[in-house]
Amino acid sequence: MEPNRRNFLRLAGTAGIGVVGSGWGRYAARAGAVSSGANTVTLDHAEAKFEDGGTLRIPFWRIESGVAGPSLLALAAQHGNEVQGVEVVRRLKEVCARQLIAGSVWLVPMANLPAIRVRRHSVDLGPEQPNKFSKGHNMQQAWPGNPEGNDTERLAYALDRAVVRHCSHAVDIHCWNHFLAAETLVTRGHAPSELLSSATTTRFINYLPVSPPLDKASSLYDLMHRRGGAGIVIEFSGQYQMQERQVQLGLTCMMNIAKALGLLAGEPEPLEGPRVERTPAKTHTVLAPCSGVFMTALKKGTTEQLIPADFVEQGQPLGHILRESDLETVPVVAPVSGYLWQLNACHGNVCDASLPAQHPYTERAETLALIVTR
Numbered sequence: 001m002e003p004n005r006r007n008f009l010r011l012a013g014t015a016g017i018g019v020v021g022s023g024w025g026r027y028a029a030r031a032g033a034v035s036s037g038a039n040t041v042t043l044d045h046a047e048a049k050f051e052d053g054g055t056l057r058i059p060f061w062r063i064e065s066g067v068a069g070p071s072l073l074a075l076a077a078q079h080g081n082e083v084q085g086v087e088v089v090r091r092l093k094e095v096c097a098r099q100l101i102a103g104s105v106w107l108v109p110m111a112n113l114p115a116i117r118v119r120r121h122s123v124d125l126g127p128e129q130p131n132k133f134s135k136g137h138n139m140q141q142a143w144p145g146n147p148e149g150n151d152t153e154r155l156a157y158a159l160d161r162a163v164v165r166h167c168s169h170a171v172d173i174h175c176w177n178h179f180l181a182a183e184t185l186v187t188r189g190h191a192p193s194e195l196l197s198s199a200t201t202t203r204f205i206n207y208l209p210v211s212p213p214l215d216k217a218s219s220l221y222d223l224m225h226r227r228g229g230a231g232i233v234i235e236f237s238g239q240y241q242m243q244e245r246q247v248q249l250g251l252t253c254m255m256n257i258a259k260a261l262g263l264l265a266g267e268p269e270p271l272e273g274p275r276v277e278r279t280p281a282k283t284h285t286v287l288a289p290c291s292g293v294f295m296t297a298l299k300k301g302t303t304e305q306l307i308p309a310d311f312v313e314q315g316q317p318l319g320h321i322l323r324e325s326d327l328e329t330v331p332v333v334a335p336v337s338g339y340l341w342q343l344n345a346c347h348g349n350v351c352d353a354s355l356p357a358q359h360p361y362t363e364r365a366e367t368l369a370l371i372v373t374r
């Protein structure tokens with residue numbers, strides 16, 4: 001038996017970690033089951049009742065193997081501008097329909113449909129407004145929801161009742177802005193969750209501090225922990241967009257997690273090269289040497305531009321600035337060897353909501369890149 005599988009059995013037992021009963025019968029009675037390959041794929045809905053009396057049905061898939069085992073949730077797009085997980089979940093459904101050998105998977109590709117429809121992080125945000133302007137509609141902090149709360153809290157409540165509380169393991173899929181690399185977020189020392197994070201193949205991993213138990217609403221992974229389950233976050237690179245490279249990374253991460261839990265056959269596909277823990281001590285800041293327009297360099301020996309997560313060697317060109325004062329071309333080079341955590345300046349730290357914040361005009365001493373050493 002390979003180590004991850006053995007660890008899982010030790011930590012959780014084969015039937016999952018103390019979650020609410022499966023409720024299969026109740027769902028089977030009202031949901032349409034479609035046979036797809038070896039396993040049954042069920043399309044079901046979480047129905048939220050909104051403040052104005054209206055309802056919204058969020059669709060999800062459930063795939064059952066018929067064999068006892070963990071129940072894995074993949075939930076994407078709690079934030080409506082972070083949508084690459086939608087396609088990851090769609091592809092995971094295709095894989096699990098054919099290949100699931102134990103347990104079940106619960107797949108919510110568009111968790112926050114109201115925010116997706118307005119194409120913003122949260123449903124109540126206006127143009128140029130980042131997350132902090134939301135008045136209580138950040139779904140990520142709304143768990144387990146509230147049937148008497150605002151519409152986002154009601155939506156979280158409906159998803160919890162229909163999906164989350166039935167799951168032993170959860171992956172909450174988000175996206176950083178496209179100047180940042182993909183990474184996995186996990187609570188340090190939470191063994192069931194670290195089993196999941198150890199199976200992902202993002203270059204970066206960031207360990208979150210253990211948070212004290214809260215009596216108020218919190219994140220999805222925190223809710224999973226409180227219930228004795230496992231939960232992590234994966235952040236892909238790029239909001240408002242769908243990138244094949246990121247989707248493939250996401251599918252590998254999710255299939256690896258399913259393999260580590262024994263839901264799919266085979267060994268997890270290893271990350272090529274090192275896993276890099278992002279800590280302040282290992283993070284080197286590259287400041288803009290002057291004001292002007294920044295152009296990123298090409299990867300060595302290619303015609304492709306450098307992107308976050310790429311490895312750069314000390315002295316390697318990261319790009320250049322056409323200086324505004326005298327039109328000199330001013331090179332920007334990597335001060336250390338390491339992996340690019342950030343490339344390009346995110347002005348005012350609001351480029352998840354603002355196009356001007358992503359503009360390549362860069363002022364002197366702005367952060368142009370962050371490089372994390374091994």
Ligand SMILES: [Zn+2]
Binds near residue numbers: 140175
């Ligand atoms: Zn997010």
